[in-house]
Amino acid sequence: xxxxxxxxVAFCCHYCAYTAADMAGTQRLPYPANVKIIRIPCSGxxxxxxxxxxxxxxxxxxYVAGCLEGDCHFKNGNVKAAKRVAYVxxxxxxxxxxxxxxxxxxxxxxxxxxxxxxxxTMTEKIRKLGPSPVKAAAAL
Amino acid sequence: xxxxxxxxxxxxxxxxxxxSECGPPRGCKPEEVVAKSKFLDGIVDAVNVTxxxxxxxxxxxxxxxxxxxxxxxxxxFQVTCRDRNRLAMQADIIGxxxxxxDTMLCxxxxxxxxGDHPQAMNVHDIDSIQLIQMVKDMRDKGIFQxxxxxxxxxxxxxxxxxxxxxxxxxxxxMRLAKKIAAGADFIQTQCIFNVPKFEQWMEGxxxxxxxxxxxxxxxxxxxxxLGAAKYMANRVPGMDxxxxxxxxxxxxxxxxxxxxxxxxxxxTIERLKKVEGxxxxxIMAIEWEEKVEEICQRAGLLPRPQV
Amino acid sequence: xxxxxxxPLEEIIEYIKPFKRILLLGCNECVTVCSAGGRKExxxxxxxxxxxxxxxxxDIEIQQHTLERQCDPxxxxxxxxxxxxxxxxxxxxxxxxxxxxxxxxxEIPVFPAVNTKFMGASERQGVWAERCQGCGDCLLGxxxxxxxxxxxxxxxxxxxxxxxxxxxxxxxxxxxxxxxxIWDRLKALGLTERYLxxxxxxxxxxxxxxxxxxxxxxxxxx
Numbered sequence: 072x073x074x075x076x077x078x079x080v081a082f083c084c085h086y087c088a089y090t091a092a093d094m095a096g097t098q099r100l101p102y103p104a105n106v107k108i109i110r111i112p113c114s115g116x117x118x119x120x121x122x123x124x125x126x127x128x129x130x131x132x133x134y135v136a137g138c139l140e141g142d143c144h145f146k147n148g149n150v151k152a153a154k155r156v157a158y159v160x161x162x163x164x165x166x167x168x169x170x171x172x173x174x175x176x177x178x179x180x181x182x183x184x185x186x187x188x189x190x191x192t193m194t195e196k197i198r199k200l201g202p203s204p205v206k207a208a209a210a211l
Numbered sequence: 212x213x214x215x216x217x218x219x220x221x222x223x224x225x226x227x228x229x230x231s232e233c234g235p236p237r238g239c240k241p242e243e244v245v246a247k248s249k250f251l252d253g254i255v256d257a258v259n260v261t262x263x264x265x266x267x268x269x270x271x272x273x274x275x276x277x278x279x280x281x282x283x284x285x286x287x288f289q290v291t292c293r294d295r296n297r298l299a300m301q302a303d304i305i306g307x308x309x310x311x312x313d314t315m316l317c318x319x320x321x322x323x324x325x326g327d328h329p330q331a332m333n334v335h336d337i338d339s340i341q342l343i344q345m346v347k348d349m350r351d352k353g354i355f356q357x358x359x360x361x362x363x364x365x366x367x368x369x370x371x372x373x374x375x376x377x378x379x380x381x382x383x384x385m386r387l388a389k390k391i392a393a394g395a396d397f398i399q400t401q402c403i404f405n406v407p408k409f410e411q412w413m414e415g416x417x418x419x420x421x422x423x424x425x426x427x428x429x430x431x432x433x434x435x436x437l438g439a440a441k442y443m444a445n446r447v448p449g450m451d452x453x454x455x456x457x458x459x460x461x462x463x464x465x466x467x468x469x470x471x472x473x474x475x476x477x478x479t480i481e482r483l484k485k486v487e488g489x490x491x492x493x494i495m496a497i498e499w500e501e502k503v504e505e506i507c508q509r510a511g512l513l514p515r516p517q518v
Numbered sequence: 519x520x521x522x523x524x525x526p527l528e529e530i531i532e533y534i535k536p537f538k539r540i541l542l543l544g545c546n547e548c549v550t551v552c553s554a555g556g557r558k559e560x561x562x563x564x565x566x567x568x569x570x571x572x573x574x575x576x577d578i579e580i581q582q583h584t585l586e587r588q589c590d591p592x593x594x595x596x597x598x599x600x601x602x603x604x605x606x607x608x609x610x611x612x613x614x615x616x617x618x619x620x621x622x623x624x625e626i627p628v629f630p631a632v633n634t635k636f637m638g639a640s641e642r643q644g645v646w647a648e649r650c651q652g653c654g655d656c657l658l659g660x661x662x663x664x665x666x667x668x669x670x671x672x673x674x675x676x677x678x679x680x681x682x683x684x685x686x687x688x689x690x691x692x693x694x695x696x697x698x699x700i701w702d703r704l705k706a707l708g709l710t711e712r713y714l715x716x717x718x719x720x721x722x723x724x725x726x727x728x729x730x731x732x733x734x735x736x737x738x739x740x
Contacts, residue, residue, distance in 0.1 A: 120558055123565045162562070165527040166570045205569040293672070297719065319672050319679045324689045333672065340676035341719040356719060374680030379701055382678065385713055389676055393716055401680060448681040448688035 077131040077197040079106045081190070082121065084114040086144045087180050088136030094183030102190035105197075114138070114175075115148020122159045126168060129206050132197035134174040136189070142179065149177060169200055213350070213396065216314040216368035217285040218257040220518040221491075222397065222426045227484070228491030229512050230287060230399065230428060231503045232259040235275035237267065244275050248282040250500040254507050256515060257287040257314055259399070259493070263294055266326025273303050276312050287370065288312045291320025296336035297345065297356050304346060308365030316370040316399065317342040340393045343371055347394030371395035373427075375412035376405060376451035384415035391425045398425055399493040402432040402443070405451045406482050413488050422488030429483045430493045433502055434472035437461050473502060473509075480510040519548035519639075520612045521646045522555060522632040524563065531570055533629040534606055538577055540567070541597070541604035542631070543619070544584035545611035552646050554632050555610025557584045563610065563631060588615025594622050601626060637668075654724030654731065660712065662703030667720075669696035675717040 083089040089110045095102060111117060114137025125133050135156055137149030153175045160170035174193065178185055201207075212223060221228045231251050236243040251258055258279050262272040269275075276286035288307050290300055307315070319339040323331045337345065337356075345356045346369050353364045371390040375383050387398065403409045409429070416422050434440040437460040444452035456475060463471045476494075483489050492512070496502050507513045524530075534540055542564055550556025564580045571578040581600055585593045588611035601607070606627045609616045612634040620628040636648040651668040657675070658665055667673050671689045678697030681688025685698045704710050724731075 118558070120561050120565070123562055127565045127569055162527075162566060166566045167573050168569070205572050208572045208575055319674060322671055322681070322689050324671075335673040336722065337719045338672070338674040338676050339679075340716055344716065345719070372680065377678070377680045378682050378684055378695070379678075379698055382697075382701055382713070386676075386678070389714060389716055392714070448683055449679075 075198065075202055077105050077194060077202070078129060079103075079132040079134070079190075079193055079197060080125045080130045081106050081108050081193075082111050082114070082117050082133070082135045083108050084137045084149070085110055085112050087138040087142070088114075088176075088178045088186065090180035091136075091178050091182045091186035094181065095187045098183050100183055100187040102187040103194040105194045106190045113143065113145045113148040114152035115143065115145055115150075117152050117155060119155050119159050119162075122156070122173065123162065126163070126172070126203060126205065129203070129209075131200070131203045131206065132172045132174075132193060134176055134189075134193055136176045136178050136186075139177045139179050166205075168203060168205065172197065172200065172203065214313050214366045214368040216257075217518065218287065218314050219368045219396065221256045221516060224516065224518050226491075226516045226518075227489075227512065228257075228426070228428060229255045229494065229507060229515065230257045230259060230491070231255045231494045231496065231500065232261065233275065233279060233500065234261050234264055234497065235270035235272065237269050239270070241270075241278050244270070244278040245282060247500045248279050248284050251503055252282065252284060253515065254504045254513065255284075255494070256491075257285045259287045259289055259316060262289040262291045262318070262320070263326070264321070266293065266321045266323045266328065266331075268326075268328065273307050273310075273312075276307060277310050280311055285314065286312055288315040289318060290315060290342065291318045292335050292337055292339060292342055293320030293323065293333055296334055300337075300342065301345065301349065301355060304349065304365050304367065305361075305363075308367060313366060314368045314370065315346065316372065317346065317395070318372055339371065340389055343369055343390060343393040343395050351394075368396050369394055370397045370399060372401070373398050374401040374449050375403075375409050376401055377449040380412075383412055384419060384421070387416060387421055388419055391421055395425055397428060397490070399428045400430040401449060402430045402495055403479060403483065404432075404443075404456050405453050406479060408451060409483070410486055413486050417488055422490075426490035427488055428491040428493040429480075429486070429489045430495060431476050431479050431483070432495045432497070433476035433499065433506060434460055434468075435499055436465070436468045436472070440472070473506060476506055477509045480506070480512070519551050519637070519646075520614070521552045521635045521638045522549050522610075522612055523635060524554060524559065524610075524632050525630065527566055527570065530563070530608065530629070530631050531567065534567070534578075534608060537605040537627075539579045539581070539603060539605045541581045541583065541600055541607045542567075543588065543597070543607060543609050543611065543615075544582075545588040545609075545615050546584055546586050547589075547611075549611055549615075549632065550584075551640075552638075553644075555612075560584055560610055563608075585611075585615075588612075589618050591618065591622065594618050652725070653720070653722075654726075655721065657717075660715075660717075661700050662707060662709065664696055664699045664703055666696050666700065669694070669699070675720060 137152050143149045156175040163170050233247045260272045260276045276288045279286040353361050373387050440457050440460045443450045544560035560582050587593045608631050610631045616630045637650040638646045638648045641647050682695040687693040687695045
């Protein structure tokens, strides 16, 4: 797995993380192309099934990026998202995947730098963990 | 007189009755029951024999009651609704009476959650009040709970428990009234540390005239140590140990705490003697049976009347 | 509703280990409402099983389907055509649904994917609590609408016991004392004198004491 390039899915809230990603782009901040962004209207829109399906379809890592605590445009969507992420983390362990492959992060629209940094650290973390055991088994 | 119970005779003669407790061993150690009985011989009018207390398996209260009886004491057979259905309870009551046990206490029982078999099913086919009713019907009407005729009634002197310190307080007197209406002849209360609250409860009891319908034995417990006082204050559901009692235990050095606990207990008895409607005392010296004699002596409860 | 919770994945995996083609069946009724075995949970479980099996290097084909009701023969009949393509059925319905399937499709193994818990109500989003034990002789009319059988840890019909403290049960601070609730209701309704009536020992025949129970409506039964 020397040439392992992780596939990472980032579910990004339209109001914060997605805008931050945009800003990172306009500021020409480099971040790994491993991160595939999916825009969602609010992190609270994320469903446990979306996350699990991402892993089933081959993601090595997933993160859900919502607004900073107290800043959700829909009051508490980010709090709900965090609970769902915690729920799926436990489920991943049951399945036999490391729960570290999934994370909840909070970020604001103005944090272009932070977005790029998160994308890099997540990519590095997953690179160290190696390919998802599910994907690895499927490839055999 | 409804029964041949020694406890009933003492109470009916107008004496302040004294009962104490013997927790059966957690194993086949009849000698422990014998040893505990020795401490109480001639000191109390009846000995409560607990029924899997705190939901821990022990020698059956029926068997241990028989051993107590063999030592020449008067066992007070405790029956909880937790472990047996109405068939088993009635069978045990008939068995107990056939072995010369004529006094019993009807309880709901501590929840299995607190014991060493939290996996067990709680039976609770009937509750403590229905148990009282069942025993009374067996005794007075000569019928089983199911309605069939019973040949040879168990003439049991029927006891029940009351906790003046549990919530809701306003229900506590009414619940006692229900137990008496169901057929309780005597009551043993939860350990009393908060005397003013007990007095308040007794006021309600007297207002309904309940003290004239049944004998109320006030429960007391000597604290063995500060730790024991704190444990009862904080960890035992339905126990009310006021701060001043805990503070008083804390005010003396460790080696004097046991003496202080006995002193508090004796003083409590003295105060309770003045409360109208108190017909006697139930001294719960858990795993400290050897102290009952001293407590009775100091509280002026000895010698026990011969009735 | 009847409430349920998914079984640990490990247990489910063990059940279906010998089988390749699995028909995973949800139910649109109670288990959907309590988020244990509806369409979404079927999807989650299918995905999880798929991944777990992939990981262990064994093939699996999962057909997902959610029936309107697994406890009714009409709906259970719907899957006749799917059964042929399956080696085993995994049901996310309550125990009634699982048995309905097992009785109808005698030749194929049926496994439960959930633990059926109790008859309960929703206290708030994501929280369900027991409210009824189906004793067959409802007492709610005389207990102020609060059930002592299902909500008192000792099923006291003449409670409360001595362990009731500040409205909570002795077994846990998270459990309300049913008799405190009953008493509060009786007070609010001006029915406190009713408390003094002794409730007689219950006849458990209606509550399962006389074996499996059945209801037959003569006018409807065929």
